Amino acid sequence: MTKPEFAGVKAGVKVSPRAAAVKGAAVLAVVAGTLAGCSVTPVQPGIGDQSEPPALQDLPLPAGAVVDAPGQTPDAEVEAYDWPGSLRPDRESPEKRVPDIYKRGRIIVGVDQSQYLLSFRDNATGELKGFEVDLAREIARDIFRFPDRVDFRFVDSSKRTEALVSGQVDIVIRTMSITKERAAEVDFSVPYLDSSVRMLVPTSSHLDGAQDLSDERICVATGSNTVNIARENFPQHELLRTRTWTDCLMALQQYQAGLLVGDETILAGFAAQDPLTTVAGEPFATQHYAVGIPKGYDGLTRQVNSTLNRVRTDGTWDAMFKRWLGPHIAPRTAPQPIYREENND
Known part of the structure; x- marks a missing residue:
């Protein structure tokens, strides 16, 4: 790029x-x-x-x-964007939700490689580490049963939306906050961090x-x-x-x-x-980070939200926060999911 x-x-x-x-x-x-x-x-x-x-x-x-x-x-x-919410997880299997990703055998995730604590490359091992990297692996775990089925791609901050629209990546997990302008071009999961x-x-x-x-x-x-x-x-x-x-x-x-x-x-x-x-200083605003997803790929949105629901309820999110962010920022819990109203007719 x-x-x-x-x-x-x-x-x-x-x-x-x-x-x-x-x-x-x-x-x-x-x-x-x-x-x-x-x-x-x-x-x-x-x-x-x-x-x-x-x-x-x-x-x-x-x-x-x-x-x-x-x-x-x-x-x-x-001003704060009155976001209508994301899609609620359904009961389908990953194979039916994301058949192309499932068949490929790995999910392509856009991340950073220099944001310490969130997504950074460990100089000693060369491995990517951080809260957002762990989240990507949890999404892969729920699709393939193996957390290492991730193909990480570096995405520049100014190119996050473009990477999704052009199909360079399946999802973006890179401190991508929900804004009105971005929501017009891509879909979002429920927030995973405030x-x-x-x-x-x-x-x-x-x-x-x-x-x-x-x-x-x-x-x-x-x-x-x-x-x-x-x-x-x-x-x-x-x-x-x-x-x-x-x-x-x-x-x-x-x-x-x-x-x-x-x-x-x-x-x-x-x-x-x-x-x-x-x-x-006191906060000027609040950001809600969510996983960026190509517009209209509803199955992938539901799949990601299924993972976010699991990690929020089984203690995984708390463990990730404690490991990476807990020593450095005020304690908090996982954001509550915001789901849009859907017509089930």
């Missing part, structure tokens, strides 16, 4: 007053993908060290990054919430609906849009942005990787 090209890349780099105040602190210039599964020893400034921070102003922005000037309005609704939208900030910045911001540049990932959430909540701030969330983390570490605005589940993974950052 070719990567999208962006116009209007801004060469200059703005360093906020709060970031510049973090003098003497060495930069963790490490891409988050290489951090996944690894421990990081933070480099703290030496006592009495009055040296200036590294000169990062001349470093280029991450490839494909775009800086939006303040005042750009959201290009889609940011996440609030918050801020990731350098611990040394002492930013505790939106009320503490001055002129910090905010970073978000292109293709995420948090772009519009950030535009709605921070109209006076520059927005740095990067191709991936890991590029956002790198921009934060290099003082090219003062904070990230994103889903708490994603930010918690970054904070676990980089001890010099922390998740802060």
Whole structure:
């Protein structure tokens, strides 16, 4: 899959007053993908060290990054979407619900490979791990009786809908929240995880919430609906849009942005990787992650919802949450299913 090209890349780099105040602190210039599964020893400034921070102003922005000037309005609704719900599981067998997938012998799942805790590649083993990876394997278990019958494909955040519409993947499990715009092009399972939208900030910045911001540049990932959430909540701030969330983390570490605005589940993974950052502020919105499914493939929707119903009731969901997310975010239970009304005539 070719990567999208962006116009209007801004060469200059703005360093906020709060970031510049973090003098003497060495930069963790490490891409988050290489951090996944690894421990990081933070480099703290030496006592009495009055040296200036590294000169990062001349470093280029991450490839494909775009800086939006303040005042750009959201290009889609940011209000909560009154979603009618998904299809209720039926009593059919997987062989009848998804005959093409069953005959193929594996399910093709679009995922990320760098979102620590959710879907990331373990540097030690090369294996994909995380909450969303485990969920994909549970779906495969219910279709084939074997959880390893999964063909994982990396899908860029901005290409999730396209991957489903074009048939590159059977389903997408990649922090894909339910929005009105996406629901017009693809179908969704019932939600499998809820996440609030918050801020990731350098611990040394002492930013505790939106009320503490001055002129910090905010970073978000292109293709995420948090772009519009950030535009709605921070109209006076520059927005740095990067191709991936890991590029956002790198921009934060290099003082090219003062904070990230994103889903708490994603930010918690970054904070676990980089001890010099922390998740802060009150939630701006709530995201409902669901499995993306090609439009009109009702049998697959019912099959996925059947798995989600099982893992919610047999303790599997709780075990997955405890293993991956429990140590890093507030406790929660599996989202309650939302099913649409159906005409059974």
